[in-house]
Amino acid sequence: MAVYVYSIVATDHPQRLDDLDGVGDPPSTLRTVAAEQLTAVVSDAPEELRPKRRDLGAHQAVQERLMTDGTVLPMQFGFTAPDDDAVRAVLEERTQEFIERLRALKDCAEYHLKAAMDEDALLRQILLDSEEARRLNEQIKSGGNPPDLPLALGELVANEVQARQNQLAVETLDALDGFARDRRVSEPSGNDFLSVSFLVPRDGEDGFRTAEKHLADELGSDFDLRLRGPLPAYSFV
CATH class of the missing domain: 3.30.70 (Alpha-Beta Plaits)
Structure with missing residues (x-):
């Protein structure tokens, strides 16, 4: 099943997501896909995703929560991948690039x-x-x-x-x-x-x-x- 990608963070980021909902109606459940040094925050992707207020708000709430606890690479609204394995493969292939961006955005x-x-x-x-x-x-x-x-x-x-x-x-x-x-x-x-x-x-x-x-x-x-x-x-x- 296609997955919706919210953000990328370092694996040691607290990732406090328990009380947040993902996009979709009914709301999807947030989860993480981890590689060695990076973690992506994802959920199942709705079949028909539109930039409605609730979904935009859910996407933004994830970014803001992660921001309070550390550095985050926020994805634009609507970013999806084929499945968890595809997300993990990108994290592994582009580890150094993403780490450099996290370093550049640190405390900003x-x-x-x-x-x-x-x-x-x-x-x-x-x-x-x-x-x-x-x-x-x-x-x-x-x-x-x-x-x-x-x-x-x-x-x-x-x-x-x-x-x-x-x-x-x-x-x-x-x-x-x-x-x-x-x-x-x-x-x-x-x-x-x-x-x-x-x-x-x-x-x-x-x-x-x-x-x-x-x-x-x-x-x-x-x-x-x-x-x-x-x-x-x-x-x-």
Whole structure:
């Protein structure tokens, strides 16, 4: 039977799982598959697994419990293997790789930051700073001008927006990088100009959160910084 894989830990990890349920309806029973130096936390895999709230919560609860007792390599939701033997074979074949990752993640947690700026505020700033943008905008408002002016203004503003967002992303990373052991930048979505995960040592979390708050205060109300964490280090596995 296919197995659902939650996490990989060192064999000496406490693995306190007795009061937790696995994914599925009815909930599956958690168990472990052990190799010499590594152990995988698994359960039977449901035939039809969907990212429903209960299953996502069960997956996350396993990660959070394991995090409280030691270092964990969290698998993404929905990761399965053919059977226990297949899981054990991977643990044995990739022992050194997984041990190195556990060592890299030791005493760390992931924090994920998304950042956006109010579009109207950004446009006002561009019109305030750019003489060319102001000139084009005034010509358009006065009427009776060539039809390509809105396009020219649109291209100028788009280029300015991209340049300013890139610079803001760099400044944000510079302000927080010193508190993190590693980071992973992903493609932002929607109005965000930055989406980044930081690997933060547990003894430096207070400093990291304080630095993020100072950055948010410094940027002001036109900016929206959303910080989530501490999280299992999904982005660094």
